[in-house]
Amino acid sequence: QVFATYWFIWHMRVCALLCLVFSVAYGLADSDDDAHINFIMDRIYVGDQHAAGDLYELQMLNISAVLNVAWDLDIRYPLKNYTGSIEDDNEHLNIQYDKVGLVDGTGNQPGTLIAAMLMLNQLLTPRNLEQKDKGTFEQPVQNVLVHCHSGHSRSVTIAALYLYYTNSNTFRNYEEALLFVKSKRGVLTDPTVPEPPLNLLAHRVANTFHTTNCSDIFQWNL
Template sequence: MTSEKIKKRYPRPPISLIESNIPGWEVDIYIGGSKGVADAELLEKHNIKVVLNCAINLDINLVHFEEANTPEHLLRHGSGRVRYFKIGLIDGAGNPEAMILAGYHLMRSALDQELPEKASYKVREKGNILVNCRGGRSRSVTIVALFLHLEYPDRYPTLETAIAHIREKRELHPDEWFETPKPALIQLAERAAEMEKTLRQAGFGRTP
């Protein structure tokens, strides 16, 4: 069965709650696809204040507070309803292994970041985080699984246990598990986990 047939046969919500009130940050983690991240009302309903887009082939115009007096030749720019981060991953082979590790650190840093009290920083509330890609099935699953495994090893002792948890919460059917996430991304995530643990043992990074 092709990927498109699987998607039609096993539809899923635009966004899915993966973890609630995570220790250390006390926010919820969601995973979603392009329709979920583009739904401003849905983001507001779930108090999502941080968006991490993992897809290199998906761009989203989240500008809400547009810069005044923007020249006509410039694209729309300004501030959004959320704090927006992006790491452009390919859905499959072709990513440098460091990009997956960078995705973990970007997700964690997005949660840690403290914004100053300035008018130009319009969204300072912590709120919840949505990690998205085009379908919310592979790239976003990879990054969140790596985050859960590295941050909460007692609960997710392996990357696979984190992926299994996400598959259930994201309502990914067993017929699509062969590509949710893509095997190439799982391999890179396993390597990224090893790299992070080695850095921690050497005294760099964070030890849970």
């Protein structure tokens, strides 16, 4: 246990150094850390709960799907933004909204991180729908918002893992993808995010399921 503690402290110091090296090598600087939402890449935005609740702003950014990765957060939208009928058991929000809840600390299973990545992949992938479902949501999805409370920890983690697995030619390892997303969210030099236990688990997932044997899962077309 003592070894693990010292190892993690050493790892965090190395990550802080990598932040500086990465920002110089790639010419990246922190975006505005007060921004509620930022574009990352590949139709993915990352933001906070305020961004998720602002349906007008989402519309302006052509965001037609939202993925909530905070287990202790639900967004209350005005009734006017729902469509369908309760009587017909068919009332839903007028944009796609999905949730895979992560704890910002300990308490997550590795499979939950993977489930969140797969959900993001589903939202970004056009669905082959039956006729009865074709008018439910806009298809294909234009852009996706991944959010949590602050948009600095859980959402950054999932976006980084997803980019690592789907853009292995751009990001040689998970750490590069993480630093890239952090730079876009304006928290590149903040060593406290993502939350250390969550960050450690994400690194373990990335080191266990390498892109060479896991990326194909995003390419399946059964």
